[in-house]
Amino acid sequence: MELDWSFLGNAVHKVVRKLEKKNLTHVEAFYTYTKTTEVTIRNSEVLTQNRMDDSGVGFRIAVSGSKVGFACTNVMEEEAILEAGENALAIAKVSPEIPNFTLPQGRSPPKVKGLFDPAVAAIDIGEAVDAANRAIIAAEGFDKRVIAKDGRFLYESGWRGIINTQGVDFEERGTRVVAYLGGSGKQNGEVTGSCYYLILGRTADLEPERLGETVGKKVINMLNPRRLESFQGSVIFSSEAVSYQLFEVLTEALKGDAVFAGSSVWAGKLSQSVASKILTVVDDALIGGGFASRSFDGEGCASHKTPLITKGKLAGYLHDATSANVLETRNSGNASRFPGGFDMIRSIIGEGYRTRPEIYPSNLTIQPGNSTKDELITEIRKGILVESMAGFPQAGSGVISTQLSQAFFIKNGEIINPVKNGMVSGVAFDWFKKISQVSNDSKQFPNAIVPSLLVEDVKIIGT
Amino acid sequence: MISLEDLLKSEMVNQADLVQLRGQRRRLITCTVKNGVINDFSNISLSGGSARVFVDGRSWGFSSTNLLNPENVKQMLRQSLKLSKASLKLKHKKLTLKPIPIVNRNESTPTRKPLQDFSMEEIAEIPLEAYRGAKDLGEYVADIKATFIAIEDDRLFLSSEGSRIHQSNTRVLLFIDVLAKRNSLFCPASENLGHTGGMELFDETSPYSLGKSVAEKAIRLLDAKTPPAGKFHVVVDPTLCATMLHEAIGHPLEADLAMSSGGFGNQMGELVSSELMTIYDDGHTLGGLGYFIFDDEGVECKRTYLIENGVLTSFMHDRTSAACADVSPTGNAHAWDYSVEPLIRQTNIGIEAGDFSLEDMIEGVKEGLFLEGTFGGQADANADFTFGFQSASRIRKGRFVEDYRGANVAGNAIEVFKTIDAVGKGVVLRPGACGKSQFALQGRAVPAIRCEMMVGGTGGH
Known part of the structure; x- marks a missing residue:
């Protein structure tokens, strides 16, 4: 069932050469081949074993300067690929101009280590089932009250390639592994909410026992929750909470296209103070083995490490070729064909070759501090530790008012009890200014490598 | 999709209690207008198939591919059988799936205004109109995004029990997000329209009026307080x-x-x-x-x-x-x-x-x-x-x-x-x-x- 990658590459090159002869400004073809082996878990059992193969090519074509169209196909025949290119051209002709549209020039991408593990590419379904089962046993063996509710072990291996008429012509092979387990606990008829843990990596050595035990521990910690009184206090947002809601707010404010559209709160604030002096943030696609590392972005721009916030001061934005062109700055290589976050429209269309790139972080990295998360807890007089929050932030305005799905009440430097049904509420941009400590234990998430943050004076809502 | 029907005649089918085969063609048209510019206008063609098998009353295996040549679909079925057997040793309880009515049906969505009667220019006008509806409300409208999506699906389901079901449908959607801004205050509002059917979706609510109503709401909220x-x-x-x-x-x-x-x-x-x-x-x-x-x-x-x-x-x-x-x-x-x-x-x-x-x-x-x-x-x-x-x-x-x-x-x-x-x-x-x-x-x-x-x-x- 394997696709012949060189066949696809050759076919795409041929079609691009044919299209080039027409009267157009730019041609770009992005093509991928991915094979995915997946084992799912449900109710303490391995549920299904799946294998998904997918390949395709997406064309962006610009005519008359910057009238742009996109079309794609997954029918891997030269005729169908040419038809997709011609569809993109037909759309470009009826589109109005995108001001300052441009594509990157071909510059050799750097070498990034640790993106491919042959053991993932050759994963046997028996091994994958075994890993999933070991995670279940570790979680439920941790304590008999734990139920391994749902989970997923996913091994992905593939190629991506990009060609444009500005000299870009690169390919890269990569593997990715995702191990996820969610559990809950039952005691005296009461069931805890879901507690989950996620391990992301590029290699097949997944540590399913660590995954299972971590979930087991999380579940037991959540038993016997108590309601909270409302108060204003210190909050430790653990790396999970940072990687989701706070990450979304940060990302939205840093996107170059949001800056020139004026919808970013941080538009026009370069070198101004936007956060506590303790906060330093970079986007780094070059980290060896990083989950979102890559040698070139979704438009073929060579990857960089880009300072975004340096000691609280805004140092840069996330750009693709067009936004960098508009703001007359360096392209940071953040055109992504696999952006994260929830976007209904993208969910319908799909990712990779099915979509035009959009600006998104690679590995958005917060520089770690000196103390562990546990040490941060000892410094709190009255507050909470938020392991995870449910609900979306209002990414543009930074408003977060969200339920504490996994949180603990802290008094005089000690965890007192898990929290039932509380909320935190505020504006994340204010919280960034009130960060008093950053922990030293960063964790990898799909597009972020982040530690825990201690934020002072946050509104906590009880019931 | 003929190759899927041939696949059901393969001897491999006998290795499973149940084989379900699916084939699909999907065409998506999307057009996004952001602040007056069409920044994404796409034509997406996808096709592929899958095999799902249930073996020994205990375990499912699933395999899919976009390469639908006869050899590949055979490999897909072989793969799903291999996958299904991989967890047998962990599963002790046997299940008997209840029999379901065996049907041979062709179904398609009732559509009054088919998508194919609209040119690409006319399709682009839909999000552009929604944009204008919002933009016409003036200076406080800071950011407008309007997206039109049409999804045409043609799907075939075949089972070793004897069912053959062909379903085709069209779904049309319009999403509008508006951000109103005054000084440093931002207020978002959004609304979606969507149905299974054709372009008659816009007969009752025009894209312009929808864009206008979302922007009115976002602007109104600039004067509102934060809730208790x-x-x-x-x-x-x-x-x-x-x-x-x-x-x-x-x-x-x-x-x-x-x-x-x-x-x-x-x-x-x-x-x-x-x-x-x-x-x-x-x-x-x-x-x-x-x-x-x-x-x-x-x-x-x-x-x-x-x-x-x-x-x-x-x-x-x-x-x-x-x-x-x-x-x-x-x-x-x-x-x-x-x-x-x-x-x-x-x-x-x-x-x-x-x-x-x-x-x-x-x-x-x-x-x-x-x-x-x-x-x-x-x-x-x-x-x-x-x-x-x-x-x-x-x-x-x-x-x-x-x-x-x-x-x-x-x-x-x-x-x-x-x-x-x-x-x-x-x-x-x-x-x-x-x-x-x-x-x-x-x-x-x-x-x-x-x-x-x-x-x-x-x-x-």
Whole structure:
């Protein structure tokens, strides 16, 4: 069932050469081949074993300067690929101009280590089932009250390639592994909410026992929750909470296209103070083995490490070729064909070759501090530790008012009890200014490598 | 897709209790206008197939590919058999899937204005008109995004039991997001339209008027205060009610989630909600985004009553969960496309209409809030939820006294639905989406409801 990658590459090159002869400004073809082996878990059992193969090519074509169209196909025949290119051209002709549209020039991408593990590419379904089962046993063996509710072990291996008429012509092979387990606990008829843990990596050595035990521990910690009184206090947002809601707010404010559209709160604030002096943030696609590392972005721009916030001061934005062109700055290589976050429209269309790139972080990295998360807890007089929050932030305005799905009440430097049904509420941009400590234990998430943050004076809502 | 039919004749089929084959062609047209510029205009053609097999009464295997040549589809079936056997040693309990009616059917969505009658220029005009509707409201409109999407699906289902079902449908959607800005204050608002059917979607509500109404709302919110925090008697409009119903009541009624995690588990036949609540799931709701005659296991998607007058009567099932619970499957096995396995999903979930007009519901509130619109949200399988609403109004002695901006509501939906003391008589069919492991478009048929709920406002009491 394997696709012949060189066949696809050759076919795409041929079609691009044919299209080039027409009267157009730019041609770009992005093509991928991915094979995915997946084992799912449900109710303490391995549920299904799946294998998904997918390949395709997406064309962006610009005519008359910057009238742009996109079309794609997954029918891997030269005729169908040419038809997709011609569809993109037909759309470009009826589109109005995108001001300052441009594509990157071909510059050799750097070498990034640790993106491919042959053991993932050759994963046997028996091994994958075994890993999933070991995670279940570790979680439920941790304590008999734990139920391994749902989970997923996913091994992905593939190629991506990009060609444009500005000299870009690169390919890269990569593997990715995702191990996820969610559990809950039952005691005296009461069931805890879901507690989950996620391990992301590029290699097949997944540590399913660590995954299972971590979930087991999380579940037991959540038993016997108590309601909270409302108060204003210190909050430790653990790396999970940072990687989701706070990450979304940060990302939205840093996107170059949001800056020139004026919808970013941080538009026009370069070198101004936007956060506590303790906060330093970079986007780094070059980290060896990083989950979102890559040698070139979704438009073929060579990857960089880009300072975004340096000691609280805004140092840069996330750009693709067009936004960098508009703001007359360096392209940071953040055109992504696999952006994260929830976007209904993208969910319908799909990712990779099915979509035009959009600006998104690679590995958005917060520089770690000196103390562990546990040490941060000892410094709190009255507050909470938020392991995870449910609900979306209002990414543009930074408003977060969200339920504490996994949180603990802290008094005089000690965890007192898990929290039932509380909320935190505020504006994340204010919280960034009130960060008093950053922990030293960063964790990898799909597009972020982040530690825990201690934020002072946050509104906590009880019931 | 002929090669799939040949595949069923292969000897490999005999190795499984059941083989389900699916083939699909999908064409998507999308056009996004951001601040007046078409920044994404796409034509997406996808096709592929999958094989799903059940072996030895215990285990499923699934394999999919976009390369549909005869050799490859054979390999796909071989692969799914290998996968299915990989966990046999871990599974001890055997299941007998209940027999389902064997059918040979061709189904297509009723469409009054087919997509193919529209040129690319005419399609581009739809989000452009929505943009103009919003833009015409002036300087405070800072950011406008309008997206048109049309999805045309042609799907074939074949099973070793003998069913052959060909279904084709078209779904059309329009999304509008507006951000109003004054000084450093940002206020978002959004609205979606969507149905299973053709371009007649815009006959009743023009893209221009929709864009205008979203921008009006965003601008109005610039003058509103932040909402208060605490527990309130609230009237929930159908849009927010749709999100609550789907996320916080619907998910716990899906058999796979129900059986694993509290929520409604083990309460069949018991009073679990307000007696005013009758809740169903119905794939045959015309126009709903979850309009399907058959699901992806070949089971008809008829109306299933889940809660009747507050009493739990059924979960939503696929064939496996139905066999576990010893009931008939309900037609809720759906896959987003050929490439992924079917999961238990809602189709068009609905609440039956009550007796109250919206005015009556508001009049009955001494001190509370009217909550409007949704920014989506999420819920745990135990029915704990957090959802964003777009705007609110303070109700005092049955009258609106003050407007507020959006924030979140939270709580446990099962507890919240027990407090429902009024159900509206006007049911609205809303477009919806869900991301349970894979994406799905669904419908929600919902009235306004009145209940008690916690609001996580950023303002004072």
